[in-house]
Structures are given as structure tokens and as C-alpha cells.
Amino acid sequence: MIKQKLRQYILENFLFSDNPDDLADDDSFMDKGIIDSTGILEVIEFLEDEFGITVEDEEMIPENLDSVNRILGFVQSKQKD
Numbered sequence: 001m002i003k004q005k006l007r008q009y010i011l012e013n014f015l016f017s018d019n020p021d022d023l024a025d026d027d028s029f030m031d032k033g034i035i036d037s038t039g040i041l042e043v044i045e046f047l048e049d050e051f052g053i054t055v056e057d058e059e060m061i062p063e064n065l066d067s068v069n070r071i072l073g074f075v076q077s078k079q080k081d
Helices: 002-015 037-051 068-080
Strands: none
Touching: 002 037, 002 068, 037 068
């Protein structure tokens, strides 16, 4: 469910598409030019609002936020805290 909401958000807001084939779960947002540094702040706001988590400044790193799968793992780890 998290992955589905996240994929839909990225597709609609950054790729302007409803075609799920346009985004692979391991695609790097930065390397593929999908999301820039300003866009990642929008993604963080979405994550905080949608999933009830808080993203700390030190957590705003590519290892947590640079693909659907990385964000999924990050959100799941935050929800366990």
C-alpha cells in the first residue's frame, strides 16, 4: 500500500503520467532526472503528511530518498520507531 501510493504520487507529480511502466522501483530519481533537490522537499512533505512520519534533516540523504524502494524501506523503518 505504501509503495502503491508513493509510485502514484511520483508518477502524477513528477513524470506527469499514469503509466506505471514509466517508473521502475529501483530508478534513481536524481540519476534519471525525475526529481531535483526542490522536488525532494515536496516528496518529504508528502511522506510526512501521508504516512505520519517525521523526516529529520540528517535523514534527507539519497540512501533514504532516491528511489521508490529506498523510500519504501525508509518509511517502513520510521513507522516501526
